[in-house]
Amino acid sequence: MTTPSDRQSEEYIAVIDQDEVTDEVRNIAVNYDPLNRSGHEGFHVTEDGELHIDDAKVMAEHRLVEKKIPNDAVQIVPLPAETGQLVHQYGENGFRLYELPALRDGAVVGLLGRNGIGKTTALRVLAGDLVPNFGESSGGDWDHAVASFRGTTLQTHLERLRDGTVTTALKRQRVDRLADQAADTVHALLASRPTDADELLDDLDLRPILDRPLTELSGGERQRVAIAATLLEDADLYLFDEPSSFLDVAQRATVARVVHDRIRDTDASALVVEHDLATLDLLTDSIHVVYGESGSFGVVSQQLSPRAGINQFLDGHLTEENLRIRRRSIEFPSATDRGVQHRAVALEYPALEKTFDAFSLSVDAGRIHAGECVGVVGENALGKTTFVKLLAGVLESDDGTVSDDVTVSDDVTVSYKPQYVSPDSQGTVREQFREVADLYSEEFARRIRDPFDVEALYDRTLDSLSGGELQRVGVALCLARDADAYLVDEPSAFLDVDRRVSTADAIRQFSDRTDRPVLVVDHDLFVVDRVADRLIVFEGEPGERGYANSPQPMQEGMNAFLSALGVTFRRDERTGRPRVNKPGSQLDREQKASGEYYYGR
Known part of the structure; x- marks a missing residue:
């Protein structure tokens, strides 16, 4: 062998x-x-x-x-090398997974690592969907699995998988496919589950949308419904694949609390794959870092505390195993003044009003400078995406088309990446980029192809891409178009931590090098913190009315945003990464008393 x-x-x-x-x-x-x-x-x-x-x-x-x-x-x-117990191998020269995460009754265990590194394979094995073959071409054998992990905390779980006495519930990554369920409405979907939903309806604020068709839900609503539907299963093991996508900051904190408390109270086990580090920190009791080479092999590390696991992952060095899992650490630089306020105004929009049947939006007039990245933050259902669509010309304001009043030039063009990137074209990625740019120009290679690593996807069709790959292509396509301004809605969805870092940095570099403004809507405050020079903050009553101010400085905007939510963030004392304070903790109380809801870089 x-x-x-x-x-x-x-x-x-x-x-x-x-x-x-x-x-x-x-x-x-x-x-x-x-x-x-x-x-x-x-x-x-x-x-x-x-x-x-x-x-x-x-x-x-x-x-x-x-x-x-x-x-x-x-x-x-x-650097990472293949080590430990080979658990599963896809074909003679295929991807190999080493070791498995340990489950704990009444606890939530997190998996942290890049996409394509084996996290889903580990979920499938522990859910019983994939029988591990331990590298043998003859196929999988549960008896072999039990023998291989005898004496470990996994032995009992593997024995139950062998005997068919384990039930699992899975919250899938792609909540945009929730409408594929047999049920038509939220109520019908949740009523089909074996557990009473009454408590969860209040915890996850689902009562107002019970009668809504699944096809008409927003991204955040679909995510909360999917989480509720999973928790309402009577299971021994709950699996959550990216439960924070499309949720705002307050909802992420709520979901972390609800999932953690329910798993603890039911004494079941839970495995979570999550790329939002603040949510992962709040949600989990322990973490396994999964490292290796994407598409080649993955190794599950020993179990670590959430803080130690996240910090060591960012450092790129697993201390206990004395292993470097990436060549360079992910750093959190101090804030620097890029001087964009001294550049010319590139985009000026008037005060905007938009009224629907049950929702109204009011936006103050604003100016955005050349080469500036502006973050757009706020709770869900306050009109952030509506604002982006107004600027993009997808919607008309109540006073007429916005393009008539976007004043810096007479013909301002806007390139828009929507919240959902739908693979509705059967063409290849290469064909998509060929429609908007010269693939062979040095400028395209420097600004788009290499920073977003899209060349490897050229021959793939859009409908064959994973969620993260599709997101990457969507952002790159938006920036590849020739436009005066760029609007990017939820660029971090489905991306792993490394890709979120590289995407945020690539967006900043693009705006700086092209002198074009970019507006970025996102709920991952790590991404917003990394990409934005200023903030547009949305306030109001979700689903009823929204109000957005003019762009304001980061610290001022973050404090206003987080104070409205009653959430405080701190910087990790060693790595500098943003962390959510647990509600009611001493630091949470101290920061609220001082008015410092967000500690700046």
């Missing part, structure tokens, strides 16, 4: 803390480097005086250099 070491030799990376690098450290690293001694370049000192070595040149022998250095200035750590 082929072993992991036969398939992939271990790779290493040097992690250098320049603040700890002294002349002694430089001398040791340069003089004892085996590459330097053999006439090749290894560790060297740059013109800026920093110690450096190219990633591709780091090898196991450099650990001898690390041992000679008297502090932690240089660490030689391994």
Whole structure:
């Protein structure tokens, strides 16, 4: 049988803390480097005086250099390698999953990792939908699974899967497909479940929409209905695939509390795949980081506390396993003034009014500068998407078309990425981009193709893409069009943490390099925090009336937004990432008393 070491030799990376690098450290690293001694370049000192070595040149022998250095200035750590118990392999050269997450009665366990890394495979195995084959071409065997995990916390669960005595309930990722259910209305769907829904209707605020057809629900409403329908199943194991998508900040906090409390009270087990770090932090009792190479292999780490698991994932270094899972950490830079307020006004819109049968929206006039990214935040059902559609010309304001009053130029054009990206075309991704841009230009490659990593998807049809792939293509297509301004609605939906980071950074770079303004509507405050220069904050009564002010500074806007919700955020003291304070905690009370609902970067 082929072993992991036969398939992939271990790779290493040097992690250098320049603040700890002294002349002694430089001398040791340069003089004892085996590459330097053999006439090749290894560790060297740059013109800026920093110690450096190219990633591709780091090898196991450099650990001898690390041992000679008297502090932690240089660490030689391994990159991800296939290790542990091979649980399942798709074909002879297919994707391989190593290890499984541990379940705990009455607890919610989170899975954190990139897309394509094996999280869904792990869910399928523990749900009993996939019999693990342990790399054997002869197929899966539950007896083999029980024997392989004998003596672990998974043994009993695997025995029950073998005996057919485990029931599971799954909340799927794609809530936009909720209308595919046999039921017509929310009430019919929830009434078909075996458990009484009365308490959940209040907890998840579903009573006002009970008689609504499933086809007419918003994204956030579909998500809450899907979560309720899952919790109303009488199950031993509950599986939630991205339960925060399309929910606003307050709803994410509520869903985290409701799911956690219900799992604890029923003494069932739950597994959650979630990419919103604030929600994952609130929702889970423990976390497994899943790492590896997307599409090639995935390894489930040992169980960690939520804080330690999230921080180590962001650092890219699993401390207990001394393993580097990515070459560079995800950082949270301090706020910097990009000077956009000194640039020319690129988009100016008038005060807007829009009234529907049961909802009215009022928006203050605003100005957006060239090269500026403006975040749009607020509870669901306050009119954020309506505002975006008004600016895009998809809807007319009550006073006439907005395009008549968008004043910076006589012919302002707007490119719009809607909340839902529907694969309603049978064409390929390449054909979609060919309609809006020159695929062979250096400008397209630099601004769109490479930052959004879409070339690998060129030959795929839209209806074959995953939710995250479709989202990536949708954002890239929006920015690829030639327009004066860009409106991007929910760009983080279905994207993993790494993709959210790269997408937010790519949007900022696009606006800065093209001098075009971009408006971004999103509920992941990590994404908003990373992408936005200023904020448009929506207030009001959800489903009845909405009001939006003019763009305002980030700190001021976030404080206004979060104070209306009664939610406080803090910065993690070690990584700087935004974290939700638990309601009623000492820090929550202190921040509310001081009026600092959002600690800025």
